[in-house]
Every structure is written in C-alpha cells, then in structure tokens.
Amino acid sequence: MAVSSLSATGIRWNLGDLEPDAETARSEWDELLRRARDFATRRRGTVGSAGPQALRELLDELDELQQDISRVHFYATAREHTEAMDAETNDLATLARDRASDLESLLLFVELEWIALSDAEADALLAAGELEPFAHRLRVAREEKPYVLPEGEEQALNARRPAISAWQSLHGRELATLTVEFDGGEGPEPHTIDRLLSYVHHPDRELRIAALETLYVALEQVADVQAACYDALVGDRLSIDRLRGIPNSMDPTNRMNELDGDVVEAMMRAVEENYPLARRWFERKAQVLGLDKLALADQYAPVGSDRRIEWDEAVQMVDDSLTGFAPRLGEIFRECLERGHVDAEPRTGKVGGAYCHSVSKSILPYVLMNYTDRLGDVTTLAHEFGHAVHGALALERQAYRSYHTGLALAEVPSTFTQLLAVEELIQAEEDPSTRAMLLADRIESASAAIFRQTMMARFEQWAYGQRGEGKALTSDRLAGAWLEENARYYADSVELPDGYRLGWSYIPHFIHVRFYTYAYSFAHLVAFTLVARYREDPERFAPAYLDFLASGASRSPQDLLEPLGVDLQNPETWAIAFAEFDRCVAEAEAGVDALDAA
Numbered sequence: 001m002a003v004s005s006l007s008a009t010g011i012r013w014n015l016g017d018l019e020p021d022a023e024t025a026r027s028e029w030d031e032l033l034r035r036a037r038d039f040a041t042r043r044r045g046t047v048g049s050a051g052p053q054a055l056r057e058l059l060d061e062l063d064e065l066q067q068d069i070s071r072v073h074f075y076a077t078a079r080e081h082t083e084a085m086d087a088e089t090n091d092l093a094t095l096a097r098d099r100a101s102d103l104e105s106l107l108l109f110v111e112l113e114w115i116a117l118s119d120a121e122a123d124a125l126l127a128a129g130e131l132e133p134f135a136h137r138l139r140v141a142r143e144e145k146p147y148v149l150p151e152g153e154e155q156a157l158n159a160r161r162p163a164i165s166a167w168q169s170l171h172g173r174e175l176a177t178l179t180v181e182f183d184g185g186e187g188p189e190p191h192t193i194d195r196l197l198s199y200v201h202h203p204d205r206e207l208r209i210a211a212l213e214t215l216y217v218a219l220e221q222v223a224d225v226q227a228a229c230y231d232a233l234v235g236d237r238l239s240i241d242r243l244r245g246i247p248n249s250m251d252p253t254n255r256m257n258e259l260d261g262d263v264v265e266a267m268m269r270a271v272e273e274n275y276p277l278a279r280r281w282f283e284r285k286a287q288v289l290g291l292d293k294l295a296l297a298d299q300y301a302p303v304g305s306d307r308r309i310e311w312d313e314a315v316q317m318v319d320d321s322l323t324g325f326a327p328r329l330g331e332i333f334r335e336c337l338e339r340g341h342v343d344a345e346p347r348t349g350k351v352g353g354a355y356c357h358s359v360s361k362s363i364l365p366y367v368l369m370n371y372t373d374r375l376g377d378v379t380t381l382a383h384e385f386g387h388a389v390h391g392a393l394a395l396e397r398q399a400y401r402s403y404h405t406g407l408a409l410a411e412v413p414s415t416f417t418q419l420l421a422v423e424e425l426i427q428a429e430e431d432p433s434t435r436a437m438l439l440a441d442r443i444e445s446a447s448a449a450i451f452r453q454t455m456m457a458r459f460e461q462w463a464y465g466q467r468g469e470g471k472a473l474t475s476d477r478l479a480g481a482w483l484e485e486n487a488r489y490y491a492d493s494v495e496l497p498d499g500y501r502l503g504w505s506y507i508p509h510f511i512h513v514r515f516y517t518y519a520y521s522f523a524h525l526v527a528f529t530l531v532a533r534y535r536e537d538p539e540r541f542a543p544a545y546l547d548f549l550a551s552g553a554s555r556s557p558q559d560l561l562e563p564l565g566v567d568l569q570n571p572e573t574w575a576i577a578f579a580e581f582d583r584c585v586a587e588a589e590a591g592v593d594a595l596d597a598a
C-alpha cells in the first residue's frame, strides 16, 4: 500500500508548544546551562542544612528548571524521531545529548546531598509539611542509600558508561545491519530482522515458516557476538552489584518499580501456574487452522479477518471509549489532537513503533504512532492515550518530580485503556469474522505480555545465576536455557523449531534494562483486574481511577492501587486477573465457534 493512500496522511506534530525553531532551541540550551550553574552555585551544600522551607524552595526551583530542560530536550528528540534525514535536526540532537548530560552532572548534587543525610535528619525534614509534594519521591530516593558509593567512586563508575553502552550499541548494530535475501512473494529481496519477524502475521503458512527459518539461519552469523555482548553486560552488572553490596540481581529493577521481590515472585509463580490457559488457546487455534498442532510460526497467524479502519473512525472509537468511561479523559484526548500533539502519519525519516511523552506541567503530552489503517492501530492509539491521560492528570496535580511512576505501574493505565477500547471494538463489530479476529488478538496480545515476558524474566534469572557462579554465557548455554524455559511455557501445545534456540539473541530488553520484561506481565494482569473491578461497579470505579491517575507517583504502587480494589500483597489479585483472562479465552473460543457454524 502506498503511504500516500493511508488515511492518517497529514496528521503530524505541531512542535510550536515546545519551541518556535531550532535557533531558539540552541540558545535556550545555553540559557539552561547558565541557570543550572547559577542554581548549583547558590544551592550546593544547603540541601540538609537550610531547613524545610529553604529545601522546598530549592526543590520548586529545580522542578521548574527540569521542566524547561524536558521541553527543550523533547523538541530535539521529537524532530529526530520525525525528520531523521535533516542536517539541522541531527546537529540539534547531538547538542541536546551533550547539554542534557552536562546539566545532569551539574544538578546531581541535590540527590547526593539528600541521600547523604542521616535518617534522623531526613525524617525531621520530611515531618515538616512544606515538603509534602516531594515527600514520597524523597523517601524512595533514600532507599538507594545503602548501595551508593563515595562520590569519587560514583564518578569513576559514571566515567565507564560509554564503554558499557558500547556493548549495547554493538548488540543493536549487529541486528540492525543484518539483512538476508528472502522471497516474501514478490521475488527475493533483502530483509531486515524486523521485516522477517513481521511475517508471523501473514495468512500464508509456508511463508510464515520459511520467514522464521530464514531468520534463524541469519541469526547464526551473529549469535556468538550477541552472546559475548550479553555475557559482558551481565558480568559487569554483577560485579557492580558486588561493589555496591546489592544481594540479588533483580533488586535494582524491583526498586525502580517500587515492588517487593516477594510480590514479583508471587506474580511470576501465578503466571507459571496459569501457563495451561495459554495452551488451551493454542490447541483451539490449531483446530481453527486445520492443524494437529501449532508450529511456532503459527502462534500469531491471523484468525478471522482484519478490516480497514480510517483515521477519523479510529479517533471516534477512542474518543467514545474514553468519554464513555469519564468525560474528562475524552477532553484531554481531543485537546491533544486539536493542538497537534499526535503524529500518526507513517513516512520516511520517522521512527517506527509508538510512544507517548509527557513534557511538563504546562504542556499536554505528545503521542507518536504509525497509523496504517488496521484495527490493531486503534488499540495502539488507545494504549498511547492511556499514557497521555495519566501524564496529563498527574502533571495537573503533582510536582514534576512526583508525576512519573516506575515502569511496571506506568504500563497499567495504557493497558487498561487499551482493553477498554478493544472491548468497544468487539461490541461494535458486526462481521463475525472480524469479531473472531479481535477476540483472538486480545488473547494473543495478553499471552505475549503476561506469559512470554515472565518466561523471559525466568530466563534472565538463570543467566544471572550462571554468570554469578563464574560460568560464561556462551551461545550454546544460552540456547539450552532458552529452549528449556520456552518448553515449560509451550509444553506440547506448540512445536518449537530447532532454530528457535537463538530466540534469545534479538531481545533488546535483556541488553538494555535487566528484568524489564516482567513489568509487562504485571501491567497486563493489573489491568485485567481493573477491568473486572470496573465491571462490578462502574459508578464507584471511574472517579477512583481518575484519582489514581492524578496521584502520579506520589505514593507507592501498593498504596495507589489499593483504592481501586487491587491488593498487591494478596495472591487473590492474580486469581481475579486470570479469571478475566479465562473469560477472554472463552469469548475467543465462542468467536471461532461462530465462524465454524456460519
């Protein structure tokens, strides 16, 4: 399909709320640097000694400064993501990266001085009401205290950062530049890894299987390098953990998410106990596709049929879904669209994928996606607006420093909003075949998030355990453990091809943020629980949910979710989520039954 025929043509960002032009942005970076130096000169050494009122003023001033940094920085990022070929854009992006890191170093003293205070000094300051808007973030920051090294050592560790990110870059570059010849039906052409992977959604089974086989052969060329990158990074993280006295390799991620290790472990166990739910669908899907058993290449094969959905209809659906839940959310959605804060047109020079970025208390969030007129794009639009309404409402009520939650909780509103929109699409769909597609897709997205991501976190636990015992993470060892974890999940329901032993080698999360993946399982399960709570009592739920959004990161996930009827300490929470999942499987089964009957 030619890009120009897509319905979101012309839906592009207006960056005027950020900066008028690149020249102004460049001079603003200089001004920000001047402000930060002045701030540091006046405030350095005063964090613990000047009393609660002065500390409040310091934090307010820092909050303002960081919002201006965020605005100017995002202007550069937004241009880089939408016009990668522009020379002015690239210069600005380079300047932004350098300046942002200078600014970070200049402002770091606030956090370090705060952490250096004794518990008694910190408690005395926190007991004063003045610090209330910052209190929770300040408490959380102090949890790092036992693991922070003296300033000189921290600086030495920081100085190693480029060497560490070189491994990450190498891993990414090996994948990004790997292309192989493949015939996707229009003659042999060079294919990237991402393009080969996209065939898993193709209706032609032979093509799906051939694409994966080609992928695995291609990965053979880079597997040893990818393993060496992973081995180096895991080894490095473990040795820094030892220096800092961090006992468990999952702890830093759990602290970032503000989740207890016990809660995460209980969730992962519940996920593993429910692996059979996913297999039930795989077995049913095999019947639908007329197979004895699914091959891995059939996991995301289309069931039923997709249909075109134009941008305007998608906007209407998401608006209806948000407004139906709470009119305030629909208002934010429409205002973002009216102000040009949504970039939906796919085009050359624009990044793939989708994200939402919240800028500051005075600027509405920006959303980027690539709208290709498919039903799945409506889900993406809803997902990103789940983030946007969270950001907008949290920034209305909270300080900038207190609005942004850890990753696990951050994905809860986006997933919840996505589930509401999917429900809306399913209810409105009259074609049984498209309905079956939507129902199947809901299960398969949920399985990918809940089951596969937990399986990956278990694989990482194995990797850190091995490396911790002094065993190198070679390609063969990684392959063995990867197949073992996958077999625990898929069991007899899906045939795993031999080449899949290299399936670990292209997962970027392993390389960038350890144990990142369980956040997706967590968010999807909590979102399922919220859907169940909403259905029980919509009148009571909606205002509590708006309050949850506006609370941002001013409390712990446990305290934020409790008023919504989600108790993270109680294993029953996960049982409610899986009951909801079970309901969705049953609906998907009924959806394909209706196709058989027709």
Ligand SMILES: [Zn+2]
Residues within 6 Å of the ligand: 383, 387, 411, 414
């Ligand atoms: Zn998201």
